[in-house]
Amino acid sequence: MAQVIATRYELVEVLGRGGMGAVWRAHDRTLDREVAIKEVALPSGLDEAQVERSHARTLREARSAARLDHPGIVTVYDVVEEDGRPWIVMQLVRAEALDAVIAREGPLPPRRVAAIGLDLLDALRAAHAAGVVHRDVKPGNVLLPRGRAVLTDFGIATLAGDETLTQAGAIVGSPAYLAPEQARHQKATPASDLWSLGGTLYAAVEGRPPYRRPDMWGLMAALLSDDPDPLERAGPLTPVLHGLLHRNPDERLRPDEAERLLRQVIDAPPAPLPYALHVPRDVTLPRPVPQPTPPPGPGPRGTPPPRPARWALIIPAGVFSVALLAAVVAIVVFVNGGGESGDGPGGSRASGGPRTGSAASGSGVPTGYERFRGSEFVVAKPKGWTTDGSGDDVTFKDPSPSVIRGIAIQRPSLGLGQNSDPGDALATTATQFKNDSSSYPEYRQESFTRHIPYLGDRAAELQFAFTRNGKPARARVRLFRLDGALYLALLVTEQKNWDASLPYFETFLSTLRKAS
Template structure:
């Protein structure tokens, strides 16, 4: 019994910040959903206060919203251990994520209907000054044709101080917008990008960006275009527009609503009506024709100049790509010649800089993972010893406390290299492989 009123009945699901329970409200004789805050064991008092403040902010954010597409918050109570709990409307349905796992990709029309309802809920949140920041299939609940947006746990609320710790990753990597990945300001346009990624997943059965690690996903989101949505049909142009890297190039909520509405109703989008005058031609009409001809000539000349500029730009780009490819090949060979790299090398990939190579090596993974079972001091020593054996390395320094090597983003080394190969961005950090398993890895860049 929670707060002398809510009797917990069964666990509905778990997430990064908490668990959600089905409960019975003994006072009003109704079933509700209750969210429990989960506190990581390693938190100190300051960290504990930050996590609790996040749940408090979720309650405030959701309580400000009144919309059929947003889960209603009924109450906020405190447990015997001082942790806050949020009491919410119980949505009797499953999440979009669960539906996709059970039935596979959905038809474009159905996805457009879901997207239209989630968009309507987002517009209400944005008008209230709230950015969700974690739109994904698991946070879209489906109940009798109704799509409901939930989990405002990391929402950005206008007027609230930020509660994001330095270096912390808040959000789900595959559904984080390019500006969110880059640590820039998150706006309503960011939520629309995440909505596009969610709808892409719903129609294709996979996210638009995937990778072997969180870092690989982030790099893909920040630097690449998504693969074509081959099953999206008429929804494909909408997804492509939403997943533009530049927020200014994405459609507005009004533009998106009109397009989704036409797709949800399985009708073509409304085209603008063009009215042509009738009747005999007049001298004025001939003058217009002459002017249009002159303008047309200027346009042709302009297009020719644009084509020449485009050709020059393409040629320069090809030269740069050829140069970068040659440097990348040399750097990759340098990595392949390296011996005694600590741990088990799991990833060798192209870095953000097109000519450089990024390497990840797994230092510790016990299957179930407990950082306390990993010899962090030994890992640091092995990395320092290995760097000291590289001919180009002249000095190594650990910049962060050893305890941060067990966390994400982890601990970084300052490495000074003279000559080839240049080694930089060396760090040890914790990385999720799959829930709930984690490993500690060494990451470094060559080039």
């Protein structure tokens, strides 16, 4: 015989169970409609006073959830008591939960995750405007009916300003998606929901929660002291995830900025092919034209044989999680320079080789270098090297026809700011390089350093080797902050020029300063 709650709701089947109880599909006999009913389960061992407080909290929070009227929030219809415990009657949404979708499909595409994020963000804004904090945003509480995302289970939500009725010392919420301040038993706020939103989107695009630890103790310790694990698949979602998952709630991304970054992901054109780079600055990159292999000997009218095709550094679509793509596109231009024969390995008729031991009198610039001023920085560049670009997006190239090498400095402009961690961004990039064998054939990571003291802050550095058109090449990338803004410096050379080129890069980094 079917169980009937409050002489009205007939329980049909269990839809799911969790730490806070079970959810049933039920039939409302009075209105002849299907509903979802949450059976609130209390932990064992509570005394009578604790049970009363827990019931009071559930009733109050169900009433707070019933105040919310938004298409992105599952509607609460009723709350009743049966068998000495509360039952929350809700709208029945026939849809799969996000955690089930992730389990079945694996990591989801960034654009799809961004669309889910916009729906959830809109729902949370409505809840926060009504003074309601969810406190348990997670993939299991996100339902995905066709074309939209809906937030459910406000069963542990709280009215902002209400006295907490939760048992002292208890952790309310799912630890894997808990904000650090909640883990410290501080009051949950709208910013806490935004952290959990970031964790939910992280799980959707990466296929796992922000912290991968073997047990609950390790998870809680990481939540209290560590940054989330580095992103690998987030691509253009990286800036918004870094912003939402900032450990300090006061510096966490605000809803308006989160919305802007999510819409930027959705509105962006499809990722181009490696040779069809989208460059958000005034740089022209011609499509490489295959070069026929010339026959040996002089050409018509005694002209010398054409030079072999110059090797090119191909920047893969989505590199640096899209936000840093513009920062390295210029490298395609300067690496296409250089030639084959001339002064031999490491030679440079223009600069005559690096000199780092002495400074020109009164200038503070080492001998063999000259001062360059960008919009926000000054630096010593090798004397005689050509300059491409201006402001804070500049490439310096050795003009010698026998050498292929250059140094670039760029300021990313697509969402990475002072809250972005250089180590996370560079770790994501290293993974993308490794997985993109077509763009970096024979890619070999040689070193990765997450924390390098630099300019009063910390930087990250990646060094790797690869082969292009049969020519061994190497690169070193440093990501750092200068006066709160994120910058990138990059050295790229042929393998044969590597040792002779490193002093140029070291001098470049050591002389870089904020412009006064």
